[in-house]
Amino acid sequence: MTPSELSHCPGTSAPVDAVSEPSPPPANDIPAKLQNGVDKTGTPASIKLPQLLETAKEKGATDAVILAPHQVIVDETLAEKCLSPRCENYGLSRSCPPHVTGPKDFMAMLKNCEAALFFKIDLLKDLLFSSDRRECFRLLHQVASGIESKAIRWGFKGASAYAGGSCRNIFCYDEASCRVIDEKSPCRHPHTARPSMSGFGVHVAKLMETAGWHDDGPSPSPEGMSHVCGLVLLAQ
Numbered sequence: 176m177t178p179s180e181l182s183h184c185p186g187t188s189a190p191v192d193a194v195s196e197p198s199p200p201p202a203n204d205i206p207a208k209l210q211n212g213v214d215k216t217g218t219p220a221s222i223k224l225p226q227l228l229e230t231a232k233e234k235g236a237t238d239a240v241i242l243a244p245h246q247v248i249v250d251e252t253l254a255e256k257c258l259s260p261r262c263e264n265y266g267l268s269r270s271c272p273p274h275v276t277g278p279k280d281f282m283a284m285l286k287n288c289e290a291a292l293f294f295k296i297d298l299l300k301d302l303l304f305s306s307d308r309r310e311c312f313r314l315l316h317q318v319a320s321g322i323e324s325k326a327i328r329w330g331f332k333g334a335s336a337y338a339g340g341s342c343r344n345i346f347c348y349d350e351a352s353c354r355v356i357d358e359k360s361p362c363r364h365p366h367t368a369r370p371s372m373s374g375f376g377v378h379v380a381k382l383m384e385t386a387g388w389h390d391d392g393p394s395p396s397p398e399g400m401s402h403v404c405g406l407v408l409l410a411q
């Protein structure tokens with residue numbers, strides 16, 4: 176995976192020298208729809224959402240925010256970038272186009288969810304673009320799936336997590352093929368591997384902006400920081 180591929184696919188922005196301390200984002204306001212909501216367990220959403228933010232950090236996120244669904248911007252042209260210029264992982268796993276349902280389906284899911292949790296993991300650029308990058312993305316998928324799992328336990332039965340990068344490249348790189356596509360069998364990593372936001376056209380740069388996380392652009396400094404990002408849709 177090259178740096179230019181990373182800038183599109185794995186929920187990353189371009190490397191930056193330093194990730195500014197986030198100012199308190201308006202995004203962390205509990206969406207109005209949930210402020211007085213109580214789920215089937217009787218737990219007010221206004222309590223569960225802050226706890227999910229804590230869960231994100233416990234699992235390895237550097238920071239996380241709650242967004243209202245309308246704050247998650249989907250741009251179909253971003254999904255088209257998986258095909259042109261064609262990503263080397265295009266079509267190789269169940270989690271990448273054309274095997275994912277794409278932007279239109281994602282927008283429909285947004286209409287049915289109560290909120291979204293967006294998180295980032297700050298990483299040394301040196302590490303993210305090193306031979307250890309696979310471990311960085313493994314962590315990203317672990318955090319995303321871990322939040323999803325906790326959300327489901329807390330009443331968001333329709334929670335779904337999205338990460339970045341190709342799960343084929345991250346989890347099944349030494350396998351001959353994706354088992355789901357080629358063998359019509361269950362995924363080898365169903366509890367961890369999650370689809371990439373890219374295939375659904377999620378506008379990660381806009382999410383970063385909404386979250387109040389600044390990206391100062393590419394830097395030649397190997398000591399600089401970069402990040403990987405994930406998203407969990409919270410639907411009851």
Ligand code: SF4
Pocket residue numbers: 267268269270342343344346347352353354355356361362363364365368
């Ligand atoms: S089997 Fe491997 S490549 Fe296929 S969806 Fe699961 S993790 Fe991804």
